[in-house]
Structure formats: structure tokens, C-alpha cells
Amino acid sequence: MHEKHREQAQMVRRRDLLSLIGAMAGSGAMYHAMTSLGFAAESRYGGPIRLEGDPKGATVLILGAGLAGMTAAFELRKAGYSVRVLEFNARPGGRNWTLRGGDRFAELGGVTQACEFEEGLYINPGPWRIPYHHRALLDYCKRLNVALEPFIQLNHNAYLHSQRAFGGRPQRIRAVQADFRGSISELLAKVTRQGKLDEGVTKEDQEILLQALKSWGALDRDYRYNASLISSESRGYAKAPGGGLSAAPAPSDPVALSDILKSRLWRYLQNFANYNFQTTMFQPVGGMDMIGKAFAKELADVITYNAKVTGIAQDDGGVTVSFVDTTVPAKRWTATADWCVCTIPLSIMSQLPVQVSSAMKAAIDAVPYSGSVKVGLQFKRRFWEEDEAIYGGISYTDTPIRQIAYPNTGFNRSSRGVLLGAYLFDGANAYEFTAMTPAERVARAVEFGAAIHPQYKNEFECGVAVAWHRVPFTLGCSGDWSDAARVQHYHNLCQIDGRIVLAGEHASALPAWQEGAILSALDAIGRLHERVVRT
Amino acid sequence: MGTGSALSFALGLAASLAVLPAAAQDAPKPRSFSSGYSFVETSGEELFVNICQGCHMPDAMGATGAGTYPSLASNPNLEAGGYPTYLVLHGRRAMPPFGEMLSDDQIAAVVNYVRTHFGNNFSDAVTAGDVKDARR
Numbered sequence: 001m002h003e004k005h006r007e008q009a010q011m012v013r014r015r016d017l018l019s020l021i022g023a024m025a026g027s028g029a030m031y032h033a034m035t036s037l038g039f040a041a042e043s044r045y046g047g048p049i050r051l052e053g054d055p056k057g058a059t060v061l062i063l064g065a066g067l068a069g070m071t072a073a074f075e076l077r078k079a080g081y082s083v084r085v086l087e088f089n090a091r092p093g094g095r096n097w098t099l100r101g102g103d104r105f106a107e108l109g110g111v112t113q114a115c116e117f118e119e120g121l122y123i124n125p126g127p128w129r130i131p132y133h134h135r136a137l138l139d140y141c142k143r144l145n146v147a148l149e150p151f152i153q154l155n156h157n158a159y160l161h162s163q164r165a166f167g168g169r170p171q172r173i174r175a176v177q178a179d180f181r182g183s184i185s186e187l188l189a190k191v192t193r194q195g196k197l198d199e200g201v202t203k204e205d206q207e208i209l210l211q212a213l214k215s216w217g218a219l220d221r222d223y224r225y226n227a228s229l230i231s232s233e234s235r236g237y238a239k240a241p242g243g244g245l246s247a248a249p250a251p252s253d254p255v256a257l258s259d260i261l262k263s264r265l266w267r268y269l270q271n272f273a274n275y276n277f278q279t280t281m282f283q284p285v286g287g288m289d290m291i292g293k294a295f296a297k298e299l300a301d302v303i304t305y306n307a308k309v310t311g312i313a314q315d316d317g318g319v320t321v322s323f324v325d326t327t328v329p330a331k332r333w334t335a336t337a338d339w340c341v342c343t344i345p346l347s348i349m350s351q352l353p354v355q356v357s358s359a360m361k362a363a364i365d366a367v368p369y370s371g372s373v374k375v376g377l378q379f380k381r382r383f384w385e386e387d388e389a390i391y392g393g394i395s396y397t398d399t400p401i402r403q404i405a406y407p408n409t410g411f412n413r414s415s416r417g418v419l420l421g422a423y424l425f426d427g428a429n430a431y432e433f434t435a436m437t438p439a440e441r442v443a444r445a446v447e448f449g450a451a452i453h454p455q456y457k458n459e460f461e462c463g464v465a466v467a468w469h470r471v472p473f474t475l476g477c478s479g480d481w482s483d484a485a486r487v488q489h490y491h492n493l494c495q496i497d498g499r500i501v502l503a504g505e506h507a508s509a510l511p512a513w514q515e516g517a518i519l520s521a522l523d524a525i526g527r528l529h530e531r532v533v534r535t
Numbered sequence: 536m537g538t539g540s541a542l543s544f545a546l547g548l549a550a551s552l553a554v555l556p557a558a559a560q561d562a563p564k565p566r567s568f569s570s571g572y573s574f575v576e577t578s579g580e581e582l583f584v585n586i587c588q589g590c591h592m593p594d595a596m597g598a599t600g601a602g603t604y605p606s607l608a609s610n611p612n613l614e615a616g617g618y619p620t621y622l623v624l625h626g627r628r629a630m631p632p633f634g635e636m637l638s639d640d641q642i643a644a645v646v647n648y649v650r651t652h653f654g655n656n657f658s659d660a661v662t663a664g665d666v667k668d669a670r671r
Contacts, residue, residue, distance in 0.1 A: 351602045351603060365628050431589055
């Protein structure tokens with residue numbers, strides 16, 4: 001509370017200063033000042049990193065060619081360092097990854113899936129959407145010429161579905177949202193007019209509140225939410241406006257508040273309100289891995305693929321990393337450098353012999369990794385568009401698949417399409433799906449999805465399923481910090497330990513987001529560089 | 536669900552680790568699904584099949600990629616029942632804690648299942664009371 005008050009006082013002072021700057025120097029200067037004072041900032045990203053000063057030929061070994069590792073390599077090389085990147089996979093990107101027709105993926109346990117999607121169709125098994133406030137990632141997309149298109153988080157015509165409500169029939173998001181809002185507005189208007197808010201709201205504000213509720217809740221002149229052309233403008237019509245003789249629209253019937261409440265469908269509405277999921281969101285054209293590929297194109301000569309790190313040692317003189325070439329595993333290699341930026345997931349790093357302080361080692365050991373499963377399904381036709389007018393976006397369900405996400409590209413074509421047929425994150429179902437074979441995950445996604453889209457039964461062609469605990473290069477989806485572990489260990493995890501510094505989503509306050517990986521890398525190399533130029 | 540014809544599943548280099556032949560994978564057996572954050576499965580076998588084998592594999596032999604899931608088969612570390620009980624409750628390193636997703640009975644059941652299968656023969660059963668004590 002004290003902290004918050006101080007923050008508010010500070011903001012007032014800043015605002016005074018800003019109007020002064022605005023008046024004196026015009027709005028361009030004011031915007032610059034706002035940004036540098038952290039007032040208008042949507043992000044902790046301060047623009048391209050400037051590593052000034054001579055690194056005097058220092059060498060840096062970077063472990064992992066995901067977004068954190070490649071950000072570090074890209075920027076350090078630009079600053080004059082000699083860099084080398086070791087990557088476990090035969091491809092760049094790490095969790096920045098796309099599966100397309102023709103790709104093969106071997107999960108832990110030995111099953112290899114062959115993705116048989118039609119050319120141009122894909123799923124992003126890992127990250128798949130970019131919030132507008134992830135300014136670092138957006139800036140790298142711009143600098144690396146990665147084309148973006150909208151990712152549709154909220155489609156009012158997609159569904160909310162509960163097995164136990166409305167006879168298991170999916171409900172349009174548009175209608176649930178309108179009815180929930182309308183009924184609450186009606187209720188609030190009623191108690192306002194009964195004078196029951198007199199203690200909390202002034203008479204003058206009550207008048208404004210009633211106007212607002214009428215507008216926001218689509219209420220009629222008597223402050224009622226009922227079947228009318230007013231409410232239909234929000235929730236949709238029984239008969240939509242047309243042309244000519246039969247043009248007149250007919251209103252639809254709202255669902256009663258009690259039914260909405262008991263259905264629990266309201267709980268999905270936060271997926272559209274949460275800061276991380278607010279419009280505008282983006283996706284790279286052609287697949288998320290366009291970002292990793294664009295980085296790797298810049299770094300082609302410094303990345304060694306198929307390199308499995310087996311140990312990290314350090315002394316006053318530098319860092320020695322031992323690794324094997326996974327294509328010729330019998331032979332052991334070492335690489336040395338003055339410094340090391342390690343982006344290996346903690347799930348793996350906690351198993352490696354690593355020469356770091358006991359405080360950092362305890363931090364490395366303190367973070368379990370989340371379970372998450374995604375299933376991509378190809379269908380003969382885009383029935384969600386043709387039959388149901390769902391163009392992009394996400395339907396939410398209480399069945400174990402949790403979500404069905406529609407492609408945000410290739411709209412309105414008579415062609416095949418690929419849905420994200422399941423997206424489980426944490427919770428019991430994510431483990432249950434991980435424990436299945438890939439074929440069963442696909443079959444179950446089809447079975448549960450058919451309750452929402454009966455067309456599944458006739459139109460399904462093929463699928464792929466990625467369970468992140470079975471992914472060989474991460475053994476999990478992302479670092480699942482508990483609040484207590486973060487308090488105890490996060491600071492120690494992010495220290496420069498001798499000649500080693502860690503980076504990745506696990507070393508950020510944006511777990512599981514690509515922005516976290518990039519911001520952590522920028523923060524780590526900024527501190528590393530400071531130390532190098534100082535010595 | 537008839538997915539088999541449209542899916543091609545090839546067994547990779549580590550094919551010998553997979554216990555089920557590819558054909559058998561296409562016919563899902565009846566299975567429990569949890570509806571909330573906690574697991575609904577009750578028997579040790581069902582809990583193992585729906586949770587543990589995700590990482591430790593159906594034969595409990597574990598798996599290795601960039602890192603390793605340890606094998607639970609013929610594992611002397613399971614001799615003292617308190618050790619696996621503690622790990623399931625609180626997790627260790629990358630292994631998530633399951634204490635909030637499983638009851639004392641469920642944890643005792645799955646620990647006892649693993650301690651009496653996959654080449655393990657530790658007959659001194661862990662009780663729900665032991666699990667309760669280990670929660671502290």
C-alpha cells in the first residue's frame with residue numbers, strides 16, 4: 001500500500017514535468033521523454049541494445065540456439081565479440097518451432113511422427129502468438145524482416161463449451177458475453193434505481209452509471225435486458241437483417257443470468273481481458289519458426305548443430321564446455337571461451353555437471369518444468385468457416401482438449417485446413433495426454449473435438465501431437481517457478497557467476513513467453529559487457 | 536476413431552524402448568480423464584499409466600534426450616518408501632511436485648505400485664498416513 005501511494009505521487013510529478021516538456025518542445029520530444037521516463041512504456045525493452053566499449057577480442061560461448069541464445073550471439077558479435085553457439089538440435093530456434101508436412105519428429109520413448117499436412121499447412125507446437133507489448137520480439141522481427149499477420153485471440157463467433165451446460169451444445173462467445181454483460185447491467189441498474197447504491201455512489205454519478213449500463217449492457221429504455229433489436233445488436237439475431245421484402249430482422253432470445261452463471265462459461269471470458277491476450281496479437285506469416293530461421297541466417301557461420309552439452313567447467317582463465325556430436329556420439333569435444341552465456345533449460349541444466357556457486361546451483365535445481373500438449377489436426381475442408389462462419393480465433397471447452405484454435409490465415413478458401421485440436425497447459429489433463437502415445441493423443445483430440453464440431457467425424461485426415469515433457473531438447477514446456485522459489489532463488493539464478501551467465505524464459509518474469517527469453521538475454525549480455533569492458 | 540490409416544508412425548532409432556507395437560497404439564483403451572486440477576485416477580496402476588509414464592515411460596525405463604528421465608525399473612533408490620513419496624509430493628529439479636494434485640491415498644497407491652512392479656520387490660507398503668506426515 002505504501003509503495004503504491006509513493007508510485008502515484010511520483011506519477012503526478014512526472015505528469016507535470018511531461019506537460020511542461022510538451023509545451024516547450026512539441027509532442028515528439030514529449031513522447032521521447034515519456035518513453036525514457038518509463039511512463040508510456042508498454043515494455044521493458046528500451047530499443048536496440050547499445051554495447052559501447054571495446055571487448056578487446058573477448059570470446060563468448062553460447063549454449064543453445066533458441067531465441068535467447070541467438071539474441072545473445074547476434075548482439076555480442078555486433079559489439080565485437082568472437083562468438084560460437086552450440087545447439088542440441090539439428091535446427092535453430094529451440095521452442096520457436098513449426099511442424100509442416102514432410103517434417104518428422106521423434107519424441108522421448110522412441111516414437112517418430114511423420115507430419116503429413118498438405119503443403120503450406122502447419123502448427124506451432126510451442127509459442128504461437130505475440131502480444132503487441134512484446135516490443136523486443138517485435139523489434140527483432142522488424143530488424144530481421146520477419147513478416148507478421150494478426151493472430152486472432154477473440155473471435156466473437158467462436159464457441160464456449162461445457163459438457164454440463166446447455167445440453168452440451170457449444171455457445172457462441174458473442175452471445176455468452178452479451179448475455180452476461182446484459183444481465184449484470186440490468187441487475188446493477190435495478191439496485192441503483194432502488195437506491196441501494198446511495199451509500200457508495202453519488203446521485204449525480206448514479207445518473208451517469210444508469211446511462212453507462214444501458215449502453216454497455218444493451219438494455220432497453222426500462223433498463224431491462226430482454227429479447228429486442230437492441231440486445232440482438234450485441235448477441236446476434238434470430239433472423240439477421242436482410243434485403244428487399246424480407247429484410248426485417250427478428251430478435252434472438254437472451255439466456256437467463258442463472259443459466260450463464262451455472263454454466264461456468266463466464267470463466268473463459270478472462271482469456272480476452274488478460275493483458276497478455278489483448279488485441280492486437282501477431283503471428284509470423286508461414287509459421288513461428290520464421291523468427292528462429294531469420295536469426296540463424298545471420299548466425300549461420302557460428303552455430304554448431306547436433307551438439308549435446310555434457311558439462312560446463314570454469315576457472316579464472318575462462319570456460320570449458322564439453323559436448324558430444326549426437327551424430328557421432330562416441331567422440332567427446334570441448335570448446336573454450338572467456339565467457340559463457342548458457343540458455344539450456346533448467347530441466348536439463350540441473351542434470352549437468354556445472355561449475356557454479358552453490359547458490360546458483362540451488363537456483364538451477366529449484367524450478368520444475370510445466371507439462372503442455374498441442375495437437376494439430378488436418379481436415380478435408382475448412383468446415384468451421386464454410387458451415388459455422390468461424391474465421392480464426394479460439395473456442396474454449398471444459399473437455400480435456402481445452403481449446404480448439406482455428407487458422408488465422410488462408411481464409412475463405414475451398415481447401416484443406418489445419419486446426420489446433422488441443423492445447424493443454426498444466427493441470428491433470430496435460431499429464432494424461434503426455435502419457436499417451438502420439439496416435440492416441442490425436443485420436444482423443446478428434447473424439448473430444450467432435451462434441452463441438454460433429455464434422456470432425458467425416459472430415460478428419462491426419463494429425464500430429466507434441467507433448468512437451470516428451471520433447472528431447474527441453475524435457476518440459478517452460479520453467480514453472482513457484483512464488484516461494486522465485487523469492488528465494490531468482491536473483492541468484494540471474495547473477496554472473498564467475499564467467500557464466502544464464503538466459504532464457506526461465507530467467508525472466510515472463511515465463512513461457514519468447515519476449516522473456518529475449519529480454520533475459522539482453523539483460524545478461526548488458527551486464528556481461530559491462531564487466532568485460534571494465535576489466 | 537479410425538486415425539490409423541491417415542497417420543504414419545515410424546519407430547525411430549530407439550524403437551526398442553517402445554513397448555507397444557505401432558499397430559496397437561491406434562486402438563485407445565478406456566481411460567479416465569480428470570476434470571479439474573487434481574487427478575481422478577485411484578489405483579496405483581492407473582495413476583502410473585496416466586501420469587508417471589509420460590516421462591518415465593510405459594516400461595519405467597526412463598528416456599534420454601538432451602537430459603535424462605531416470606529409470607524406475609529395478610531401482611534400489613526405491614527401497615526406502617519415504618524417498619519416492621517425498622519426490623512425488625515435492626518434486627525434485629525438473630520433476631514437478633504432485634502434492635497438490637494427488638491425495639495421500641493416491642500417492643501411497645502409485646508409490647506402492649512402482650515399488651512392486653518393473654523389477655522392484657519392496658513389499659513394505661507406504662500408507663496414506665506416511666504420505667500425510669511427509670507433506671509437512
